[in-house]
Amino acid sequence: MEKSLEFPDLVRLIDERSTAFRAAVAAAPSLDAQVPTCPEWTLFDLVKHLGGGDRFWAAIVGAGPADAPPAEATAARAALEVPREREALLAWLAASTQLLLSALREAGPDAGCWAWWSALQTPRTSGGVARHRAQETAVHTYDVQLAAGAPQPLPAEVALDGVEEFLFTCVATPSAWPHKPTAFDFHAAEGPSWRLTVDGDGARSTRIPAPIAATGEDSDAAGASIHGTASELVLYLYDRISADSLHVDGDAGLLDLLRAWEPEE
Numbered sequence: 212m213e214k215s216l217e218f219p220d221l222v223r224l225i226d227e228r229s230t231a232f233r234a235a236v237a238a239a240p241s242l243d244a245q246v247p248t249c250p251e252w253t254l255f256d257l258v259k260h261l262g263g264g265d266r267f268w269a270a271i272v273g274a275g276p277a278d279a280p281p282a283e284a285t286a287a288r289a290a291l292e293v294p295r296e297r298e299a300l301l302a303w304l305a306a307s308t309q310l311l312l313s314a315l316r317e318a319g320p321d322a323g324c325w326a327w328w329s330a331l332q333t334p335r336t337s338g339g340v341a342r343h344r345a346q347e348t349a350v351h352t353y354d355v356q357l358a359a360g361a362p363q364p365l366p367a368e369v370a371l372d373g374v375e376e377f378l379f380t381c382v383a384t385p386s387a388w389p390h391k392p393t394a395f396d397f398h399a400a401e402g403p404s405w406r407l408t409v410d411g412d413g414a415r416s417t418r419i420p421a422p423i424a425a426t427g428e429d430s431d432a433a434g435a436s437i438h439g440t441a442s443e444l445v446l447y448l449y450d451r452i453s454a455d456s457l458h459v460d461g462d463a464g465l466l467d468l469l470r471a472w473e474p475e476e
Contacts, residue, residue, distance in 0.1 A: 216372045218320035221341040222312055224369050228348040229308040232261065232355055233301050239359040242297055246358040248451045254358055258300055261351050262307035263291045268344060269307075269314040272337045276323035315341050332379035332415060343380055346373045350449050370441035371401060377448045378407055378416035385413040386474035393434035393465060399441040406433065414474070435461040 216224070236242070242255040249257060270284035271277075294300045318324075320338035333339045349369045356362045365373065374397055392410035396419065404419035437444065438458040446452045454466050 215342065215375060216345075216368070218315075218338050218341060220368075221338070221345045221372075222315055224345040225315075225341065225348050226308065226312055228345065228352050228369065229261075229265075229304070232348065232352040233304055235352065235355040235359050235361070236301060236304075237297070238361075239355070242295075242300070244358050246354050248354045248357055254355060255295070255300070257351060257355055257358075258304055259291065259293050261348065262293065262304040263288050264347065265304075265307040265311040265344070268340055269310040271326075272311075272314040272318050272322070272324050272340055274324065277325040280325050311344065328380045329384050331385060331413070332383040333376075339380070342372070342376050345369060346376050346445070349373065350445065350451065353446065353451060364440065364442035365445055367401060367441060370445050371399060371403060373445040374399060374403070374441055374448070375405060375416070375418070377445065378405055381448075382407060382414050383416065384474040387411045387413060388472070390468055394432055395465065395469065396433040396436040397444055398436060398438045399444055400439065401441050403441075409469070433461060435459060435463060435465045437466070 236254055236258055239254055242253060242258075244254050246252045246254060246257050252260070267280070267284050267288045270287075271280050274281045274284075293303055315337055318337040320336065320341070322337045323335060324337055324340065326333075326335040326339055328335070328339075328343075333342070346369070349365050353362060353365060364370070378397070388409035388411065390409075392408075394409070395407040396404060397407070398404045402421065405416050406419050407414060407416045436459070437447070437454070438460070439447065439456070443452065443457055447454065447457055450470075454463060459466065
């Protein structure tokens, strides 16, 4: 994979994963089923969360550049009321996703907007929002499938983009790493690899060129190397599966330090 997904593909994946999410909810025995990967949440809660998030980000994208999310969008999310009956709830979720998709299509990929992440490696734009929402929708689709007893790996297309998206959006920070400088290499079985470097200047990630990844050159620079399918790597990064589900070379204890790290920004 030489480049991240294009904006139209991200919009399509949000739509596809939301459709898969709704199908899993429709097939589940009960909306009261517990979601193992989202403690204390039921399927109903998860639907409400995803749909509320779609509406929230639609308002953010629509508002354009800002230092904070629109006050009315924040208030609406806090006071969110949704149907309790399954068919009506799923119709509400479908409408919520369409609001987000419409806002993204109207804005295009480069429109500025508020976002909670550091702009170090992911821009605060509608394109950045689309890339992150594709991942959030995909991971929550796994959550609902798991709760319904039929979990499926994330599709390769979304998962391959998801490893980099997580590293660029959820990890990148200028806040100093409070431990000895090190690096983490993430190797997807499908081919692509990434290096996360953490030190006094914060955290930033780069792609590892294929020839270096294939030969293992410079692997000593990494304190820990994590190997798995792209889906497994994304699910691990989102704390859906444990490191025991992956192959880890080097100091596995570094992964605990990374998981526990809470940068100031």
